[in-house]
Amino acid sequence: MFSKIKTCTTSKEIWEKLIQICEGNDETKENKLTVAQQKYESIKMKDGETMAEFDERFSAMVIELTSLGNEYINRELALKVMRALPREWDVKTMAMRESKDLNKLELHDLFANLKAYEFELETRSEAGPSTSQPKKALAAKHQQRAGTQSDESVAKGMGC
Template identity: 30%
Template sequence: MAQSLSLNVSNRVGGSNRAPILVASEYHHSSQRIERYLKRLGRDVWRCVEEGPHVPILTPVQADSAEDILGGGQAAINRPTKDDIDKMETDALVFYEISCGVAPDNFDIIINCKSAKEIWDVLKNLCEGSEQAQDKKLITTLNEFNNFKAHPGKSLEDSFKRFNSIVTKLSNVGTVRDNHETNLKFLNGLG
């Protein structure tokens, strides 16, 4: 059992040579790990997720010789530059890394995605939900914070862990409380 738990944690956290697994129920933490992992791979890597794949601009070029002009009448297309090729290779790397970081139960959802950005956006929408779902999470978490009370018979440490989890959830939904308010709320919740 301990080995299985250790392997599960190892897969979720990832490693120096593989992306962490994105776990939908732990989306905020998982997405942060994946973002940090990708940024560590290089400065242009996270760009692929934020901006989407690089599309080289290929333009027709004028024929250079009389033979080209008489040969077929079609203008040639310029080739991608070295920079274009490097960016497209980075796009492919990021696409692979994010694809491998998707848990098997969510893989069918992203199987038809064509870019790392598309995968990231689909997973974000899946895990965070619509604006209405996000509002509901915010209201629920605010209610949890406002109604915090230590459970009778629980240790101070258990109460603090539960309260800290609520404060973290608040941060994850975009609401941050100052330390004074947080400390006061915890102390008042102890009864």
């Protein structure tokens, strides 16, 4: 970097050169903004990604966009995060949409809430299977009924 500014004679020249080197010209800034906006628009939480990792990735993206001149209101960011979560989070995000004022919900508060929920889910899954597992119970009942019906069908077909 020094080699690029060593010919500058004033501190103002050095500063302007550093800005140009780090930020680029107007075209470079536009390209950076376009790429950052595309990343923002398509962001999704990855399989196996923790909420802390997603928070870090999303927040870094927002900081980058803000440094490039984009500003977002709390509601926009909260809704974007909620839409970027997998379907397993739908119940939680619906509850948050209904119970929270998204215009006042700061990004760090949103992620703190989501991390607490994630921790609660992990704690429950480590504690072992719950006695109340509606999906599994319904599936087991369905399989039992299907098994009973098919046994009866076989018996009728055999003339029993």
